[in-house]
Amino acid sequence: MAVQETGGMNDGLSKSRFCEGVRCPKMLWMEKYAEDRGREIDNSLIFENGHRVGALAQPWYGDFVEVEFDRDNKPKMIAETEELLREGHVNICEASFGYDGLFCRVDVLHRNDDGSFDMIEVKSSTRNKEIYLWDIAFQYYVLKRAGIDVRRAYLMYINKEYERRGELDTAGFFTLEDCTERAASLRGEVEERIDGLRDILLSEEEPDIAPGRQCFDPYECAFRDYCNGTEGADAADPNDIRYAGDADTEAARSFAERLSHPLAFLRIEICMYPIPPFDGLTPYRQIPFMYTLLIEREDGGTEIREFMPEIEEGAQPDPRRALAESLCEDIPEDACVITCARGSEAYDRNVEARAIGKLAWTFPDLRRRLLSIKDRCVDLADAFDGAGSYYAPGPAGEGKEVESAFIYMHEKPADKRDEIKDMWTAYGRRNVETLHAVTESLPRL
Numbered sequence: 327m328a329v330q331e332t333g334g335m336n337d338g339l340s341k342s343r344f345c346e347g348v349r350c351p352k353m354l355w356m357e358k359y360a361e362d363r364g365r366e367i368d369n370s371l372i373f374e375n376g377h378r379v380g381a382l383a384q385p386w387y388g389d390f391v392e393v394e395f396d397r398d399n400k401p402k403m404i405a406e407t408e409e410l411l412r413e414g415h416v417n418i419c420e421a422s423f424g425y426d427g428l429f430c431r432v433d434v435l436h437r438n439d440d441g442s443f444d445m446i447e448v449k450s451s452t453r454n455k456e457i458y459l460w461d462i463a464f465q466y467y468v469l470k471r472a473g474i475d476v477r478r479a480y481l482m483y484i485n486k487e488y489e490r491r492g493e494l495d496t497a498g499f500f501t502l503e504d505c506t507e508r509a510a511s512l513r514g515e516v517e518e519r520i521d522g523l524r525d526i527l528l529s530e531e532e533p534d535i536a537p538g539r540q541c542f543d544p545y546e547c548a549f550r551d552y553c554n555g556t557e558g559a560d561a562a563d564p565n566d567i568r569y570a571g572d573a574d575t576e577a578a579r580s581f582a583e584r585l586s587h588p589l590a591f592l593r594i595e596i597c598m599y600p601i602p603p604f605d606g607l608t609p610y611r612q613i614p615f616m617y618t619l620l621i622e623r624e625d626g627g628t629e630i631r632e633f634m635p636e637i638e639e640g641a642q643p644d645p646r647r648a649l650a651e652s653l654c655e656d657i658p659e660d661a662c663v664i665t666c667a668r669g670s671e672a673y674d675r676n677v678e679a680r681a682i683g684k685l686a687w688t689f690p691d692l693r694r695r696l697l698s699i700k701d702r703c704v705d706l707a708d709a710f711d712g713a714g715s716y717y718a719p720g721p722a723g724e725g726k727e728v729e730s731a732f733i734y735m736h737e738k739p740a741d742k743r744d745e746i747k748d749m750w751t752a753y754g755r756r757n758v759e760t761l762h763a764v765t766e767s768l769p770r771l
């Protein structure tokens with residue numbers, strides 16, 4: 327068995343670069359010829375979640391050995407894999423293979439009794455996607471070319487119906503899909519794509535590719551501003567209140583008509599765990615974990631109230647009960663609750679109302695009060711006829727930082743947790759103050 331036939335691994339085409347190229351050849355080209363036109367994108371939460379889901383899948387076949395990652399030394403990873411195979415290990419995670427400048431790492435490689443191998447590619451998604459098939463097809467191709475007798479090639483992803491009850495049941499949590507036939511049938515196309523991507527990388531001419539869904543799925547591309555022609559657009563005055571859409575419309579006036587004091591401007595922060603941390607949760611179920619509230623009374627006086635979860639080091643927090651109780655106490659019974667759309671899509675609106683509705687069904691003793699708050703929620707996007715959204719300017723990626731800080735906050739030391747709470751306070755206040763100011767600026771009858 328030849329794990330690697332030729333050298334040059336560090337200059338070749340890895341599985342992740344191949345998948346990037348399939349997603350958008352221009353992305354690959356930009357990384358080589360115009361890397362400085364990209365901006366910093368914080369995809370760390372996506373990668374962290376992926377890492378944790380991957381770790382959960384590693385013992386799928388039982389005890390395993392793992393090939394240590396060494397970014398700058400692919401031949402070393404390949405050699406280590408070769409050694410582990412020679413030693414007869416049954417399960418090898420991150421098994422590394424190369425062929426003719428191509429390189430891939432297999433999440434889980436399992437040796438069958440007849441000497442053949444099964445491979446699993448693990449994804450933290452809840453569904454199969456076309457790009458995953460290319461990912462598997464590339465690995466299948468490289469392993470076959472490297473002389474590995476692959477019997478089955480599986481895609482493993484999260485079963486979105488799984489509901490946690492007690493200890494996490496990995497058999498119920500994961501869905502295993504056999505992709506062998508499809509991976510094998512793509513062999514010719516994989517070869518063509520490899521040749522095409524190599525040609526693109528050899529050419530100094532920028533590929534002509536229009537922006538589309540590939541720019542943000544499965545994660546945001548660093549070159550979006552460049553490709554959309556909006557480079558430098560974020561450099562506006564950070565004290566500006568910005569919103570899209572035309573506020574001088576009948577929609578804005580009728581929205582303003584619906585408002586009556588006291589006004590409660592509410593922003594709830596929400597996170598999602600791919601691996602449900604508590605009983606009764608399904609993967610990626612939305613969990614509200616903090617809120618900021620600005621109350622404006624009839625006389626124009628305002629006050630801020632906020633909820634921050636108590637988080638101790640090492641203890642996975644479930645803030646839902648405390649947050650629900652606090653909401654019931656903080657929001658006046660007769661308040662009109664104004665919430666904030668996250669963007670201009672339909673699913674970006676009424677986020678707070680949906681979160682409060684779910685809390686109401688989770689805590690029956692608070693249901694009446696919570697449903698009353700939910701029924702009084704209005705979304706500011708209604709004032710823009712559904713076409714607009716506002717946002718409170720702040721450092722790029724701060725929203726993601728707020729969410730990811732909560733999810734793994736109990737693993738951080740006390741001083742870091744205090745720092746995060748300060749960030750949350752500033753972020754939440756800036757949001758409700760902007761919500762307040764935009765509402766104030768609406769035309770009234």
Ligand code: SF4
Pocket residue numbers: 349350352353356535536537538540541542547548549550551553
């Ligand atoms: S922004 Fe879109 S079109 Fe531009 S390189 Fe990235 S994925 Fe390709």
